[in-house]
Amino acid sequence: MANVGYKRVSTTDQNTDRQLVDIQLDKVFEEYCSASTIDRPVWRQTVDYLRQGDKLYIHSLDRVCRSGAGDAVAIVEQLTSKQVAVEFVKEGLSFSSEMTATQKGMLGILASVAQMERELIKERQREGLEQAKLKGKKLGRPSKATPEEVKQLRETLSIAETAKQLGISPATVNRLQRASST
Template identity: 60%
Template structure:
């Protein structure tokens, strides 16, 4: 009877440290992939690893929902059929056997709320980008202010290409691109 954890964050810059930090686990499956993707090799490996009598610990519903409430219900049903208990810590929900209609309903509602929350975040992000564009703000990488003439002048004064790139605050690839113009 093992305590197995599954933790997921959306980007490589994020840390999984806070998820299940207070839970003693025998094995942890961790991955850094977006909630939108259906390709989650560590989740698949975790579900394959689990055996009858084990408990799967998940920080929150939104860590496993991919495309809606049905995902969470399917996962719990699949694990319970194997004799695996599933615990969602943030929501304080544990499933140890077949789910009642009420449990399925509550799980579906909470998973739907998690999905709605993700979609609202994305909508606000798009609104913010549109507002910044409307205000004339430049989005993305900073524009290159150096010109071919700037590069040639520095090179003619005896500065190396690497040093010229540093002085102009551009990458070496940008320097070569400017020279090719």
């Protein structure tokens, strides 16, 4: 019997330090990708690793599933059918055998809230981008070159040579060249 931890963050810029603090774990799986789907490589490794009698600790429901109540219930049912106990630490939910109707309902509600939270984040992000565009802010990475630089270099260099010199693609050279002629 092993105590196994699953930690997940969305990007490599983030860290998992705050997850599963003070829980004695025999094995820890860490993943750096979105929980918008349950089809994630480290999650699959975690499930494959677990054996009868093990207990899986997950910091919170949103660490493993933001894709809806159905996925959350399916995850717990899959693991408990292998006789693996599951604990969502933050929510204080533990499952060690077949779920009761009440447990399924609570899990479904919490998973739905996690999915709603994800949708709200996306909605706010879209609204913020729209507002920035309306204010005339340039979005995306700043260009490595200006239309003026491209125009000057194109007087003596080919598109490919200009692109190489500026460290940009030929398509970007063409785009900046068009911008400088308008």
